[in-house]
Amino acid sequence: MKIIKTKWLALPLALLLVVLAGCQAVAGFDINKALLQSVKPVSSESSQTMSVEVVPAAGAISAEDKKIIDLINSFSLKVDSAKTQDASTASLKGTVGFDGKNLPFQLSMDEKGLVIQVEGAKQPIYISLDSAAAGLPDMAAYSEQSQQLSVQATEFLLKHLPNPSKISLKQVSDKVNGESVNLTNLQVEVRGDELVGLVKPFLTSVAKDEQGIKDLIGTFYDVFYPLLSSEMGGEFMDAEDVETLPESKAVTVAALTAAIQEELNKFLADYDKQVADLLAETPEISTVLSKDTVFKMDLGFDSKLNIRKQNLELSVALPASEDLPIQAVKVKVASEIWNVGGTVTADKVDTSAGVIDVMDGTLTPGQVLRNFEPGSVVYNLLKDEAQITHKSIFLDPYNEYYGVISKKNTSFVPLRYLSEQLDAEVKWTPGSKQIVIIDDITGAQITVSVGSKEASVNGNKVTLDQPVFVHQDGTMYVPLRFIAESLGATVTVDEEGWIAIERQ
Secondary structure, eight states, rough: OOOOOHHHHHHHHHTTTTTSSOOBBBBOOOOHHHHHHHOOOOOOEEEEEEEEEEOOOOOOHHHHHHHHHHHHTTTTEEEEEEEEEEEEEEEEEEEETTTEEEEEEEEESSSSSSEETTTBBBBBBEOOOOOOTTTSOOTTHHHHHHHHHHHHHHHHHHHOOOOOOOEEEEEEEETTTTTEEEEEEEEEEOOOOOOHHHHHHHHHHHHHHHHEEEEEEEEHHHHHHHHHTTTGGTTTTTTHHTTTOOOEEEEEEHHHHHHHHOOOOOOHHHHHHHHHHHHHHHHHHHTTTTTEEEEEEEEOOOTTTTTEEEEEEEEEEEOSSSSOOOOEEEEEEEEEETHHHHOOOOOOOTTTTOEEEEEOTTOOHHHHHHOOOOSHHHHHHHIIIOOOOEEEEETTTGGGGGOOOEETTTTEEHHHHHHHHHHHEEEEEETSSEEEOOOHHHHHHHHBBOSSEEEEEEEEEEEESOEEOOOOOOOOEEEEHHHHHTTTTTTOOOOOOOOOEEEE
């Protein structure tokens, strides 16, 4: 049997090993055990806040750049109530702030899907998480193994990562959800210029832990081999790669362990030079990995090693650039956690009035927009900022491919083609000469009849320049300007004769 090329998986697996971070014991407090416990799913209630600050570059910046920076800096997230019932069931209630506006929201999630209700929405937004309904393998069957992999990977990383230079513990009494709690406060600070020094001893320790790597890859195999070897695997891998997946766990684990250790040892043998060359060749990285990039973590643990309070601050220094006139990005997150391991029931979003399923491939911009009250925050965002209703269509009247026909100084287009390009619904009763086009944005009905110059737009009679006709190939044609403008678009013709149809 063929063995899958180990080099193909060695690098991403090696990168996987450095995703998480931890610390060795300090002052008798088992930090690894405490951090590892936080990875395991457990019921709880919490509240959180998050803010973002973009620091503009020194000197003058354009008005447009300042507007973007001010908009980013206005963003805030406040979660008043977060409830974790179990590994797959949770809810959030809070407010998103931006540009001086506040948008209340509620979110609930279970194994079937995610439901989001925001202020101004007539129906909540629904995102399906049901893999079986989508014709995919039942992901719930892998959740326990995936959780085991997460815990095992965290434990592996915590075992090898050295302590940063700034780490301390102290006993404090603090308020959590209004209740006084005695906490062990862990404070950690890591600067960008310290990271390079931490990576080398970490990777050196990892490279020596052959059994630890084998155990981790073994669990990785148990979780992902059934997925990759199933029909779902074909969505992400070439057929040849799927066919060459090894069925022997022992062979796979041994081959990948050897490959990872080999790559790590090769990298470590020339580590200092590679890092020096990288920093010399890419000065931008030197800025990011400077003393001005700082990560601060303040965690409060109770007597059962549960995290009850946390404050995280990340400031990333950025290189000077004309295209990106900012010198730093700062993110702050604070949270309080209570009722850990207690009886928690997630709050469900009310779906009795139906939902808007964003996974539905037939959903149109108009359907999305009409789900929100005109003038509401989301309505204005979708229409003015996201411009979800914007359409641009270009037609060359001299090219048969575009189907434009000119008759008696009037340009005609296939009715169904242009209507559907503008997301309109076309209805026709067989045997009838009358066709109804429903505007996607406004819901207005446009009625035309074959062979007639008479039409109506939302009940108002209109006389066309030329009658609607059926071409010899059976395609129904309608005056271009009439149908485009009736569906909220404008029509312009450039110097070369191209017809531009645009809807805002």
